[in-house]
Amino acid sequence: MKSPPVFSDGRGPSHTKKRKRSLCLDQSASSGDSSCQKRPRTEPGLKTPSQSGTVHSGALHELLDKHKLSLRTRCEHVTEGSAGAGSGTPLNRIYTELYITEGQSEGVNTQHEVVQLDTAAKKTTLHDTPIKCQDIFKALADQQKHIRVVLTNGVAGVGKTFSVQKFSLDWAQGLENQDVSLLILLTFRELNLIQDEQYSLLMLLRVFHPTLQTLTVEKLAVCKVLFIFDGLDECRLSLDFHSNEVLCDVTKKASVSELVTNLIKGNLLPSALLWITSRPAAANQIPPTCVDRLTEVRGFTDAQKEEYFRKRFSDEDLSIRIISHVEKSKSLHIMCQVPVFCWITATVLEHMLTTEQRGELPKTLTDMYSRFLMVQTQNKKHKYHKGHERSLEELSETDRELLLKLGRLAFEYLETRNIIFYQEDLKQCGLDVSEASVFSGVCTEILKVEIFQKLLPVYCFVHLSIQEFLASVYMYHCYINRNTKVLEHFMFTDHYPSLNVFLSRAMIKALQSENGHLDLFVRFLYGLSLESNQSLLGGLLGQTKSKPADIQRAITTLKDMRADDISPDRNINIFHCLMEMKDHSVHEEIQEFLKSEKRSEKELSEIHCSALAYMLQMSEEVLDELNVEKYNTSMAGRLRLIPAVRNCRKARFKRCGLSVTHSDVVASALKSSPSHLKDLELSHNHLQDSGVKLLSAGLESPNCKLEILRLHSCQISDEGCAALVSALKSNPSHLRELELSYNNLQDSGVKLLSEFLGSPNCKLEILRLTLCQISVEGCAALVSALKSNPSHLRELELSYNNLQDSGVKLLSEFVESPNCKLEILRLNGCQISVEGCAALVSALKSNPSHLRELQLSLNPLQSSGVKLLSDLEQSPTYRLDTLST
Numbered sequence: 001m002k003s004p005p006v007f008s009d010g011r012g013p014s015h016t017k018k019r020k021r022s023l024c025l026d027q028s029a030s031s032g033d034s035s036c037q038k039r040p041r042t043e044p045g046l047k048t049p050s051q052s053g054t055v056h057s058g059a060l061h062e063l064l065d066k067h068k069l070s071l072r073t074r075c076e077h078v079t080e081g082s083a084g085a086g087s088g089t090p091l092n093r094i095y096t097e098l099y100i101t102e103g104q105s106e107g108v109n110t111q112h113e114v115v116q117l118d119t120a121a122k123k124t125t126l127h128d129t130p131i132k133c134q135d136i137f138k139a140l141a142d143q144q145k146h147i148r149v150v151l152t153n154g155v156a157g158v159g160k161t162f163s164v165q166k167f168s169l170d171w172a173q174g175l176e177n178q179d180v181s182l183l184i185l186l187t188f189r190e191l192n193l194i195q196d197e198q199y200s201l202l203m204l205l206r207v208f209h210p211t212l213q214t215l216t217v218e219k220l221a222v223c224k225v226l227f228i229f230d231g232l233d234e235c236r237l238s239l240d241f242h243s244n245e246v247l248c249d250v251t252k253k254a255s256v257s258e259l260v261t262n263l264i265k266g267n268l269l270p271s272a273l274l275w276i277t278s279r280p281a282a283a284n285q286i287p288p289t290c291v292d293r294l295t296e297v298r299g300f301t302d303a304q305k306e307e308y309f310r311k312r313f314s315d316e317d318l319s320i321r322i323i324s325h326v327e328k329s330k331s332l333h334i335m336c337q338v339p340v341f342c343w344i345t346a347t348v349l350e351h352m353l354t355t356e357q358r359g360e361l362p363k364t365l366t367d368m369y370s371r372f373l374m375v376q377t378q379n380k381k382h383k384y385h386k387g388h389e390r391s392l393e394e395l396s397e398t399d400r401e402l403l404l405k406l407g408r409l410a411f412e413y414l415e416t417r418n419i420i421f422y423q424e425d426l427k428q429c430g431l432d433v434s435e436a437s438v439f440s441g442v443c444t445e446i447l448k449v450e451i452f453q454k455l456l457p458v459y460c461f462v463h464l465s466i467q468e469f470l471a472s473v474y475m476y477h478c479y480i481n482r483n484t485k486v487l488e489h490f491m492f493t494d495h496y497p498s499l500n501v502f503l504s505r506a507m508i509k510a511l512q513s514e515n516g517h518l519d520l521f522v523r524f525l526y527g528l529s530l531e532s533n534q535s536l537l538g539g540l541l542g543q544t545k546s547k548p549a550d551i552q553r554a555i556t557t558l559k560d561m562r563a564d565d566i567s568p569d570r571n572i573n574i575f576h577c578l579m580e581m582k583d584h585s586v587h588e589e590i591q592e593f594l595k596s597e598k599r600s601e602k603e604l605s606e607i608h609c610s611a612l613a614y615m616l617q618m619s620e621e622v623l624d625e626l627n628v629e630k631y632n633t634s635m636a637g638r639l640r641l642i643p644a645v646r647n648c649r650k651a652r653f654k655r656c657g658l659s660v661t662h663s664d665v666v667a668s669a670l671k672s673s674p675s676h677l678k679d680l681e682l683s684h685n686h687l688q689d690s691g692v693k694l695l696s697a698g699l700e701s702p703n704c705k706l707e708i709l710r711l712h713s714c715q716i717s718d719e720g721c722a723a724l725v726s727a728l729k730s731n732p733s734h735l736r737e738l739e740l741s742y743n744n745l746q747d748s749g750v751k752l753l754s755e756f757l758g759s760p761n762c763k764l765e766i767l768r769l770t771l772c773q774i775s776v777e778g779c780a781a782l783v784s785a786l787k788s789n790p791s792h793l794r795e796l797e798l799s800y801n802n803l804q805d806s807g808v809k810l811l812s813e814f815v816e817s818p819n820c821k822l823e824i825l826r827l828n829g830c831q832i833s834v835e836g837c838a839a840l841v842s843a844l845k846s847n848p849s850h851l852r853e854l855q856l857s858l859n860p861l862q863s864s865g866v867k868l869l870s871d872l873e874q875s876p877t878y879r880l881d882t883l884s885t
Contacts, residue, residue, distance in 0.1 A: 060219050064182060067211045071185065072172035075165045099298045100131045100152070100163070102140065131295060133163040134176040137226075137273055147292045149264060149274045153283050154297030156419075156464040157340035160277040163297060164230050167275075171226075180273070181223035184209065188235040189420060189458055191256050195237050201250040201259050201268055217250060225272040227263060232278035232285060234420055241265065241287050264290050281515065299337035308342050313350070322349045329363045330618075331579070340463040344372050351375045364580050365520075366527025369469040370536045377403070403540060405431045407474025410467040415490075417517055419467055421459040465520060472524035473540065475506070480542030499546060500553040503529060504561065507577065511566045519573045527580035529554060555583045559607045567661050568613065568640045575611045586611045604633040609640035616644035622676050627652035645669040650679040658685035663694040670698030675705055683712035683739065689720035700727035710739035712768075718749035725752045732761045741770035741797065747778035758785035763792050770826075771800040779807035783814045790819045799828035799855070805836035812836075816843035821850050828884070829858040834865040841868045845875060853882040861885065 077090055129140060137147050154160045164185065170176035171183050186208055194207070202220065205212050237257040247254055247262040250269065254262075262268040264276070264286065276286060300308060306323050313319040326332050326345060335341040348371040352361060362368040377399070409429040413421065461467040478486040479502050491497070491505045506525050510518035527533055531545050558578055563571055578586055590611045593602055604612065609631070616623055626648040628638040638656045645651045646669040653666075669677050687695070692714070698704060716724075721740075728735060745753070750772065756762055774782075779798070786793060803811070808827065814820055832840075837856070844851060856869075869885055872878060 057219075059214075060222070063212070063214055063219065064223075067182065067209060068172045068174075070209065070211045071168055071183065074185075075169040075172065097132065097304065099301050099304065100133060100136075101296050101298060102129060102131055102293065133167050134170055136167065136275060136293075136295065137177075145292065148266065148272075149291050150276070150293045150295060151283060151286055151291045152275065152277045152295045152297060153280045154277070154299070155338065156279055157338045158297050158299040159339050160297050161230055162339065164228055164275070164277060168228065177226070179224060180226045182220075182225045183228065184225065185228045185230070187230045188233075188237070189231055191229075191260070192234070192236045192420075193458075195256055198253045198255060199259065200253050201247075201263070203253075204256070204259060220250060220269075225269055227272060227274045229260070229274065229276045232276055233282035235282070235285070239285050241290070266290075299339060300342065305333075305336045305342060308339065309346060312346050318350065318353060321353060322346065325349060325361050331365055331576075332363070332368065335365065335465075338463075341465070344368065344463070344466075348372050348375055364527055364582065365465075366469075366524050366530075366533055366580050369465070369524065370528075370533045372466075373403075373469070373473075374536060400540060402431070403470075404474060404477060405429050407470045407477065410461065410469075411471035411474045414467055414471045414517070414521060419460055419464055423457065423459075426459060468521045469524050472521050472528060473537065475521075476525060476528045477541050480544050498553075499529060499550040500557050503554050504557050507558070507561065507574065508563075510573065511563050511570055516570055516573070519570070523573065523577050523580050526554070526558075526577040530581060551581065555581055559586065559605065562606065562636065564636045564639070565661070567665060568610070568642045569665055571606075571610045571640050572614045572643065574607060575614055578607075587615075590615055600630060600632055602632060604631055604637055606634065606637045606640055609633055609637040613641050613643040617647050619647060623648035625650040625652065628656050629654065642666065645677065646672055647676060649676050650681075651677060652681045653685065654681050655684040658682060658687060658691070660687070660691045660694060663687055663691035667694050667696075667698030670695075670704040670706060671701040673703045675701070675703045677704075677706055679708040680706055681708075681710045682714060683710050685714055687711070687714040687716070687720075689715075689717055689723070692716050692720035693723040696723040696727035698727075699724070700730045702731060704731055705734050707734050708737040709735060710737075711743065712739050713742040716740065716743040716745065716749075718744075718746055718752065721745050721749035722752050725756045728756045728762075729759055732756065732759060733763060735764060737766040738764055739766075739768045740772060741768045743772055745769070745772040745774070745778075747773075747775055747781070750774050750778035751781040754781040754785035757782070757793075758788045760789060762789055765792050766795040767793060768795075768797040769801070770797050774798065774801035774803065776802075776804060776807040776810070779803050780810055783810045786814050787817060787819075790814065790817060791821055794821060795824040796822060797824075797826040798830065799826050801830055803827070803830040803832065803836075805831075805833055805839070808832050808836035809839040812839040812843035815840065815851070816846045818847060820847060823850055824853040825851060826853075826855040827859070828855050832856065832859040832861065832865075834862055834868070837861050837865040837868050841872050844872060844880075845877060849879060852880060854880055855882070855884040857884050859885075 131140075136150050136152070139145055139147060152160060152163070167176070168183060168185050171178070171180060177183075184205060190208060199207065202215065202217065205215060237255075237260060239257055239261055241261050241264075244258045244261045245254065246267050247258060248267050248270075259268065263272065264274060278285075305326070309319045309323050309326075310316070313322070322345070326336055332345065336345060345368065348362065348368055352359070352371070362371050406429075409421065409426060409431065412429065413419065413425070461470070475486070475490065477483075479499075482496055484496060487496070487502075491502070491509065497505065503526055506518075506522050510516070510522040513519075528537075528541065529546050529551060534541055534545055555578065558574055558581075561574055563574075575586060578584075586607055590608060593599060593604070593608075593612070594615070596602060616626070623644065626641070626644050627650075628641050629652065631638065631641065633641075635657050639658070639662060642653065642658075642662050642665050645653075645666055651666070651669075653662075658666075666680070666682070669675060682695075685691075692711070699706065699709075721743075740753075743749075750769070757764065757767075779801075798811075801807075808830065811825075811827075815822065815825070837859075840854075840856075844854075859865075861869075866885060869883065873880075873883065
């Protein structure tokens, strides 16, 4: 079998058990104890010895040449299964350029990565500048900055390790980045093995790269060094960037965690370059202040998917048939952004199209992974038993038990969110290590560093989704075979449930999981309930087959499932589970709904709304307006429509019960690349300060282009206002209208808001602050800010605040300023008497040209105040269109 195009990436949370790892290594290298001052980062233009042209000695040249040869041997082949280094497919033969962009589409995304792929699938590339992996440290044409630390994000299997290998191989072959003298490739998977040991940096290099045994401090000092740390999400080190000891001596011993943090912060080897790769959810372990460039590996574009399949198969007709089938299935086409899934798809479809294998080509993920497991098992049988191909129905009891043990391993560690394992992990699940390694495509023994080959092998599945599929196979087997102990632990039930209850409880648990790490697992569970997939997997699950009536009950329960307190993004997984069960009724009904000219007459259920949100979000056409009040559905249904906010220009979510849960979805729309949202109405919702803080994270994104924001009656205090102001000050140039009326901002909140208004970057034209508990003190701060930056504001509403005459006198000073461009001023119910009115009239007479509307209703003006306003109306300079008293 051809090798996978990219290796698996793991998860970040610490393992449930702490393990002491010891290696029998020579640790006799010198260790310095001298203290040092923290060194500054190398400034642009400041040359290190190697950069300034220092000639390497013959001995150093020989050392570096040996290191390049070793690294070339390590990287020039993509290893397959448990094959050792140097075997497999040549990397350059199958390499397809990946799509890498600067920046990140959304902050730290903790959703299930299949959900992230859904969102990424329709991103336009016009707004992004692609970067080749060889150019990761080169500034773009419009940039003038020194790039020392690069952090690259991407979902599991999207090509991060693949890119690292290509970069390293090109360097080792003398093709790219030859200004770098020494490239050190390290994985956190390896570093985890010595997390409890003490090393100097020099010792660490010798441990992981034996060719550097003769590298000395003096030789290192004249090298331009590049460190690559691959797989931050697999890190089990405690990376403490605040309390760790400062180190700047490469011979001083410290923990591995301290060595890594000091390298990243620039204390150790401050001129060294660093490249760190991670899955998105773990990337926030590195402080943003330590990162000079943030990039994202997005996997394959549509054109690159085609290129991959064409490169893989010499038979052009076969590649065309595979490409055509992938394009017809939305879920398969989206998943093929990930190179590993392209490999899985190619493996399955090549087998089905070139053998006598009969049956419909897989259209769902469960279909594809069931076929993949069958193909892997058949390849194993062919390789080791030299017999005819067998189906999973014909598996021996030993092989069946082995697969189920792999499933148990997958399931138990999926629950703890680990995808890297050691020998004792396998043994706890009853797996014999030598037997497990036979399944080279299912359970991969990773032996990336020679020194560990006989000491401590590390295992992982080819891809996270393979682990999720095998976990679901194991769980379904436990259900079929009434393994009540496992069911009780997973579902907290003391009796054997019906199929409908079993599936619905699994769905509820998945919906309640913190970041959706069980979403794909439960999607597979529903897919496995179909008789077609059960037949494909043969005796692996058990002999009981699902009855049509049971399947229909499960479908009906899915459609009626209520999860009002769950993020609407997560509820979309219910719709995906229906598709895995090959029930297309909801999908077809929504397609008809979108074609209908009488949409308001069509009543939508909650599952309809989840499906509609998904389809609108995935549409290539940007929705002009999303107004949930226009849809004939329940309040819960309207909330499920919210994910469509990512693909619209105007969003109206007035009085629809939004809470903190939904604020996060709206914030993600503001962060997305590109962000289409220009006009956002969130008034009369229970957002509170916590919701506004989440929203502010979206507002401060450089992708945010919002022009109108309405937060009328959202229970915001000065705390929420502080977060809002901080975000607007960091990204203020687009906002033109801000509505904060009927919130408890008080003077403290308005003072904070005034800091934004006084900023020269503020372009606000409309500001509404009705009934915000503002007094003279707050009004003074507001006026001071407006006088320092007055040219843009056209409308100011301060009605029903306790401004009194002293506050209005301050406002009058602003109104009479020649820089004031106010056209609308509303001061209803502000406790203004004749004294304040007189100041305002005087200001209008001196600068009357712009104001067109003035509202002073419900103020104790008395007859003398009214007379002053009447006199103003008779003035030849009077320009008001509306005067309300």
